[in-house]
Amino acid sequence: MEPKYLARYLASSEIIDWHHPAVSAKARELANGCKGDAEIALRCFLFVRDEIFHSWDHRMNPVTLNASEVLRHKTGFCFAKSHLFAALLRANGIPAGLCYQRLVSGEYGQPFFLHGLNAVYLKDFGWYRADARGIKPGHDTQFTPPVEALPYIARAPGEAEFPEIWDEPLPFVVDTLTRYTDIEQVRRHLPDIDVISLPRADSPAREQT
Template identity: 30%
Template sequence: MLNRLLRSLSVAVLAWCLILSPGTVWASQGVSYTNSRDIVVQATITVPKSQLANLSSYTIKGSLINGAEHPYANPYYYAGATKQVGISSDSEKNFFYTISENIENENITSDKTYTAVAKVKSSLVTYNISPKQVASTVAYPPEVKRYVVPSPQIESNHPLIVKKAKEIVKGETNPYVKAKKIFDFTNTYMDYTEKNAWGTAVQALQRRSGVCEDFSRLMVALLRAENIPARTVAGYALDKNEKNVDLTEEDYAHMWVEFYLPGYGWLPADPTVLEYDEHDKRVAAQNFGMGNWYYIPEVIDQEGGISYEYYTKEGVEDSGDLLDPIVTEKGKVETSNSTKN
């Protein structure tokens, strides 16, 4: 019997290698990437012996890491540490791991464990951009232009989003200034809470609260409404003072934003970073919320996830979830200092 399932997870990290497309322009004047660290991420997927006994074959596929150009987080190595783990990618340069096993005639004596490893050079980001250095009008290349139109959960053409974006920018035409105004608004308008969270951009605007996904989707929708290319990035965020962490012990999964500036390319922003003044009053985070975290991008404009399909052995009763939730994913992160950029 064949069964398939697709379910969302809070990001499952692994790996890839960096591919820079010809002609990519990255920020040099006004943006610095410093205190680089080499980050080794290990992900493990385990299928317990008790469930393997019911299966004849199975395929497991999970989101891995994103291979688009991120100057603040450059993956330079990825591999399946076990031979059954394969690596693939899609048109968005989202990389995936795939595990495929036929165990029809295999004598199962223990759990099956699969591992993949990634190495990423991640840097802290500091901005010092002068608006005069940013062109107000530009013809975006096709691969960038597609990030100014609506997408699932990012309703940038919704009347409420369009109206609010115009109120925020107040006639401003410089893309950098508009992006800063929209960041400041989102960062101070939203309250962080898991109640009624994980919604769309419009819902975030109406509820004025949510988690990192809600903050990020709202900011991206407002930017797109002002014709500024923007996208969400899901992955991991690690405090700059952390060295070795176990991703199973604490939730490091995160979502942030990248926006595109002419002559600079894609730049990161984290609207969920909250700051307060000496009177405990919320103020807009400095530096687009960057500078205190190391980021590991996993997928662009979507959430990480895992899917699987399997065949059961003859006579086995199946409710459709023999691999759920016993497929477990664990991440281990080790960091080491690298040469400063």
């Protein structure tokens, strides 16, 4: 039996809006013919990674936030892509949450920036982190449970792997993606937070894999 707390990771919301007809239809399409939650999750991962374009990598506007917006415009920053990935999984009855890393930046005078990715609850493995931001030179990302295959690992001083799994995006992430209407503005104002200042999630910490 799955833990009761997983219900919050199946909810549809304003941002992870899997009840939107287009999102739920795409989720059904991706799940067609799959055997088990891991195969469905892989299909959803590959779709978001490869067919939804990272806004900065591909220099694509508009700035998107809600899962349905990301699907409609086929572009999003890492945070927005994680919202769509979570929505597609939840629409298929697979619990999914949001995770964050703090990474070194060095661009536009920003020492660090926050990076968004996902945690997926798979019946055979428990929580598993996956990053559908897209592949670029030097940064590969795969879906290979139970082994994580992430494009970034926080190792440098000041970087952090936040263990929390959030059912909704952090407020300052939402603020960034709603305040700025152009990808250049977002890139110059990527969200960041001191490690000691991050509010705690109500959700349990991610199980180590």
